[in-house]
Amino acid sequence: MRVALTGADGFLGWHVRVLVKALGWPEPVLLTRSEMRDADAVAVRLEGIDRVLHLAGVNRGEPAEVSSGNVDAAAALAEGLRRCLAPPGTVVYANSIQAGNGTPYGDSKAMAAALLAEACDDLRDVRLTNLYGEHGRPHYNSVVATFCRILAEQGRPEIHEDRQLSLVHVTDAAAHLLDAPTSGSWDGRMPELRIGLRDLADRLATFAAIYRTGEIPPLPDRHAVRLFNTYRSHCFPAHYPMPLSRRSDARGELVETVKAHGSAGQTFCSTSHPGVVRGEHFHLAKVERFCVLSGSGEICLRRVGHRDVVRFPVSGDEPVVVDMPTMWVHNIVNVGAGELLTLFWTNELFDPASPDTYAEPVEAGSLVPAMAVS
Structure with missing residues (x-):
């Protein structure tokens, strides 16, 4: 499958690129923000593409920056799609479960989906929950990344208010967006981990305490393995050998x-x-x-x-x-x-x-x- 990506240098974008490589598919076409300012150039680059994944967006920042960042990126891609002589078969939008919730982020994500729907025949609007995984940015991509970085630096996460989370590993989300056949290494059905914020911090702290001795903590299921791998990504390379x-x-x-x-x-x-x-x-x-x-x-x-x-x-x-x-x-x-x-x-x-x-x-x-x- 020939795939094109926006937001390829982000958290989800990198994991999509890694999965494409693991699948043995051709290297994806990467559309940068600067390239997307030229709609005609975008149209040319999308010729012969089977699937476009729109991952570009802004998660955090000033409200105006978040809103314009999400809407402008979708508008630029939409204009490129309109000018494409042989449009891609499918456009997949990495949306959020917060879409349309009345916040600048949620409303701008919903508006981006509407812009893309007007510009293509087959839009798959995928509303993703909280993603976690290797090399997430602390204080930006995920609370899991934040907790892992704090623990890797010998700190202790502080929980001011406990709440329930639904977590999906980012490679599973990438598999869902790509419609990749399920493997032992990923699951496009996006199985969720339901866990409280305090329990999450305690589980990661246990990983950190055991691993600090060089020992491997208990890994009873796939989410435990992936949480541990996420923690290890914040230890590398400083903690080795x-x-x-x-x-x-x-x-x-x-x-x-x-x-x-x-x-x-x-x-x-x-x-x-x-x-x-x-x-x-x-x-x-x-x-x-x-x-x-x-x-x-x-x-x-x-x-x-x-x-x-x-x-x-x-x-x-x-x-x-x-x-x-x-x-x-x-x-x-x-x-x-x-x-x-x-x-x-x-x-x-x-x-x-x-x-x-x-x-x-x-x-x-x-x-x-x-x-x-x-």
């Missing part, structure tokens, strides 16, 4: 590499000859840990769609663990003269039918412009 304790006695040495609370997962080891590279892929949901037991290696990671590569030198002489953040391409290379022995752990058993593994080199040659890691 995590050192391990080495215990010695007359028999030899022992290093505890993984202590998972209430979860077994899968552990395996590999040896690599000098210069061999393993990995070169990313995951959408899997928690994965690397630990070099002997030899010298380098773990390299790059956030999908970005240029900057994070590198960690690792050695069996000083055992450490590095946990792979979701949606970061990663590899490990043997940089020593002898064999490299690496232990790997994942929180789930490998399923060949749904491996949650998407090939891409860390040192990629063609990337979109880098964006700030929130």
Whole structure:
């Protein structure tokens, strides 16, 4: 499917782009705000597109800024659609459950939907609830991102008034907007997590307290895994590598590499000859840990769609663990003269039918412009 996006550099937009890559679809056409000022240019870029996802908008700010930001973006896209000789088959609008609620944000979202409906034959007006997920902006995208950042910085979230939340993971929302077939790594039906604000803060605080010791907290269901991955995204890269304790006695040495609370997962080891590279892929949901037991290696990671590569030198002489953040391409290379022995752990058993593994080199040659890691 050929997809075009507005708001591609936002929270939801980045997750849509990652999912498109995981699906193996062509790179989406990205419409920036500056490009959308030229309706004729927008019309040309939409030629041959199957689906347009309108994600651009303003969530927070001065009331006039929020209102004009949402309406102007929709009006610009609508004008481009009118001038398109072969319009896209479907336009999908990432609307909000707050649409039409009497606030500048809600009313401007409703007005944007009306503008798009007038400009196309098939508008899918999707009213999204609270989205959470990796690399959300604190104090902007989600209260989950705010709590995660506070906890990652050793703080404690303050709850002034408890209330119930309906949370949807952003990759599930992306799958719904793309009409992607359901996989083990995403669910376009957008299953919700109903949770109180105080319970959310307590659950994330438990994650943080356990993970601070290098241990893996209980992950009993898919929302627990995704909340934990969201928290980990706010820890990376500053909290890594995590050192391990080495215990010695007359028999030899022992290093505890993984202590998972209430979860077994899968552990395996590999040896690599000098210069061999393993990995070169990313995951959408899997928690994965690397630990070099002997030899010298380098773990390299790059956030999908970005240029900057994070590198960690690792050695069996000083055992450490590095946990792979979701949606970061990663590899490990043997940089020593002898064999490299690496232990790997994942929180789930490998399923060949749904491996949650998407090939891409860390040192990629063609990337979109880098964006700030929130």
